[in-house]
Amino acid sequence: MPHRSTNGADGRGELTVPMAWLYAEYIADELLRTGDLMPPTSFEYRAGRDALALTIFLSDVERELSRIRVVSQLDTWLSLTAYDRAWEDWVAERMAALAAEARASGGADADLDLARAAWRWLEETELLAPDLDAALLEGAARDEEEGPQVWTPAWQLGLPLGHLAIHLF
Known part of the structure; x- marks a missing residue:
């Protein structure tokens, strides 16, 4: 996504760089690369x-x-990505809260746009x-290529993968 110039609160038209999102993406990438779970x-x-x-x-x-220390946040991220957590509801609530903050401040939020x-x-x-x-019910073959498959929203695959990467860190 190309960066675009926006008029900031000071009216100088400074370039808005989504540093918080880019940093979060960097941390996530490092956790997944360290876990070496997927190409x-x-x-x-x-x-x-x-x-x-x-x-x-x-x-x-x-x-x-x-300013965060990654190691100090691992337990928080583990609990947020846990299987029994309604993660998608939490995401929707936090996104709504951040959108409300952005509207109240009257400015664009490049980080929120990328999120x-x-x-x-x-x-x-x-x-x-x-x-x-289905595999548990049918006692399907152990090889996932031969077992039953289903189309799944990407977040339902990504969340447990991220959770496992945090464990392996």
Whole structure:
């Protein structure tokens, strides 16, 4: 996405660089690369990176992401990406809160724009994945290529991948 010049609150038309989002994406990428779970060129990897980046970005309620210590946040990110957590509801709530903050301040939020684009991709993109429910019920073959598969929203694959990457870090 090309950077675009916007008129800031001071009216000088400064370039808005989405540093918080880029930093969250960098942390997510490093966690996934360290875990070496998927090839970085795969859609599954992108789903994991985007889900983790959203988790990291949206959990930064103080808006001081560049000052955080990754190790001190791992437990928070693990709990947010846990299987029994309604992650997608949490994402929607945090995005709405950030959008309200941006409207109240009267300015554009380049970080939020990129977070919205990532969330839209995670929601709208479906990836072919093993159907674990059917495999458990049918006692299907262990090889996922031979077992039942189902189209799944990208976030449903990316979230557990990101969770596992945090564990492996």
